[in-house]
Amino acid sequence: MRTTRAKIGVLGAASAGLLALSLATTPVASAAAGPDRVMSSLGAATGGYYFDEAGKPVVNVLNDAGLATAQSSGVTAKVVRHSLGELTGVKQHLDSLGSVPNAGWGLDIARNQVVVDVYDATPAAERDRLVRTAQQYGDLIRVDKHAGAMSLFIKGGEEITNGKGYCSNGFNVEKDGKKLLLSAGHCEVLGGGGPWNGGKTVGFKFPDEDNLLAENASGEGPSEVGDGTKITSFADAVVGEAIKRDGRTSGVTSGKVTKVDYTFEAEGYTVYHEFCTTAKSAGGDSGGPAYDGGKGLGTLSGGDSSTSCFFPASISVKRYGVSLPRS
Known part of the structure; x- marks a missing residue:
């Protein structure tokens, strides 16, 4: 087993009836600068923004005046009913x-x-x-309406294990010079607890949130995920955004963001503020990263056969006060 994937990748705790959660939480930043400015100028008279099929941002506005404001800023806009x-x-x-x-x-x-x-x-x-x-x-x-059930995807980018189950590492991070792994909290709660790959659990929160911070005992913690993509920032996901995800079981798959600020209950546990995508995942992928180029978006929590939902990295990073590795 490679020691680095996330380059250490996704936690996957093998547990009967549980699917692997891969949480790679990160908000989208620079690409949304134009829409953000327009929304700020419109105040409450906006319905948010999303990316269209061509990957271009579209701002929802509530009236013709808002449409004119957006278009004068060079931003595509659409008039909608609801703010x-x-x-x-x-x-x-x-x-x-x-x-x-x-x-x-x-x-x-x-x-x-x-x-x-x-x-x-x-x-x-x-x-x-x-x-x-x-x-x-x-x-x-x-x-x-959907067939089947929602599940937590326990198992995982790069494998992390506690000897009883498997998940995936989401992102390598650090704090006060210490190398750490950011993954899914349900792996800790439902997978039997750390240490993970020999590294002690530093903190976790599940349910409500879904994050886990553990020591990186490998001594290696580059700011990249399993396919070699370098992560340079954390950002919030936007509906329509094209993303990739990585995990122990499924490897790299791709899809688009379909929902944000998502609440769901699976297997008796409720998680808030997730974002969901069309990327496919499986058991063992839990905790693995979702990313858009160099932007880290979140870690895998759960979903169904055609949907993967992630807890935002931006929230987890703020909770633990961690940052991306400097080297």
């Missing part, structure tokens, strides 16, 4: 009602909606209650 504040308020209302097993909800900025996901495994009574609540909001909420 980002409205969408976020509805999503927060759903959060306040409590989590629902095998269900989730978040923001689809491209379609100017809150999307609610329900599965075959969602308990019927709670699913019906959630759907009735969604229907009260008209076109502001969309309900998508």
